[in-house]
Amino acid sequence: MHKLFKSAPLPFQGQKRNFVNEFSKALEQFPANATYVDLFGGSGLLSRVTKDIHPEARVIFNDYDNFSQRLAAIPQTNILLVKLRKLTATSGRQIKIPVDIKRCILKAVKAHENKFGYVDYVTLSSSLLFSGKYATNFEELSKQTMYNTVRKSDIAEATGYLDGLEVVREDYKQVHQEFKDANVVYLLDPPYLSTDTASYGSDKYWKLKDYLDVLELLEGSKYFYFTSNKSSIIELMEWFETTTLVDNPFKWSTTTTRENTVNYQHKYDDIMIFKQ
Structure with missing residues (x-):
């Protein structure tokens, strides 16, 4: 079950x-x-x-x-989150991310998108933007002020979440x-x-x-x-x-x-x- x-x-x-x-x-x-x-x-x-x-x-x-596409991409999203944790390791939690680190983050996000063909920007927003703010693409993310709220652990895979549902x-x-x-x-x-x-x-x-x-x-x-x-x-x-x-x-x-x-x-x- x-x-x-x-x-x-x-x-x-x-x-x-x-x-x-x-x-x-x-x-x-x-x-x-x-x-x-x-x-x-x-x-x-x-x-x-x-x-x-x-x-x-x-x-x-x-x-x-x-949403099912975002669920399927959880393993790839976790790979990106590992990189973000490393990039923000020297930044204090909940504070504005310096411009130089922001550039590195954007570079990592673009490289990830080029490699996997997809980035879950909504999930990414919850780790980089002020609460309640969302970006849905790279251009929107690059314009936003970033804050270090990167989650400290990987996202658990959603095993069974869609079981028994008819998805249309x-x-x-x-x-x-x-x-x-x-x-x-x-x-x-x-x-x-x-x-x-x-x-x-x-x-x-x-x-x-x-x-x-x-x-x-x-x-x-x-x-x-x-x-x-x-x-x-x-x-x-x-x-x-x-x-x-x-x-x-x-x-x-x-x-x-x-x-x-x-x-x-x-x-x-x-x-x-x-x-x-």
Whole structure:
């Protein structure tokens, strides 16, 4: 049996590790033989937890951000991290990396990319950039101020993380149409409203229209829906319900809130809403 994952094996902006316990308990109220469709798969953590709680369920992981590629590259990422530890050995932890060392780091990153054909820049960002900052390519990384937060140990290989999951990689609307059935539970963790989605493999911002398009999928469905207090989407739906004839998709649902810390300057509340 594979290990039980309480967090994603690699850094991922917005992964729901703080909600694993609440999510697991809520899942027990849902059918064990349902099809669970993770429309915004992200790090795959929701899919993994779902399969662990309901082993007989069919779980669809929409790996739109190609997280599986990052998982496959863990051995190569560890090789690069060894080099970064050596290059930053003389730099104090959590402090700005001097320009001369930064040049050496960039040279090592480019050489690694040339050799292996791939660099996991999101994981690299967590070791070189200020908390909450991400680069997705060499050009972006070279422009950023670097800090010595290089992880001290190798990343454990994610053995079994994708076991039992059906991995697809398509637009969420297409996945929704393919797996539209009465015995489906949707897992919806879209990028938060007006959030920079660069680290999600997209160069677009998640606008209000995109948010409202997702809410259309909730009507008449069983679901788990994640948002934050930054979006004010719950208040918006309540306003629509009381001032128009539009039904509130969150009516009769259950809500759980957890505080999430990005860095010492930035905190917000994560929200999980589910409906059977």
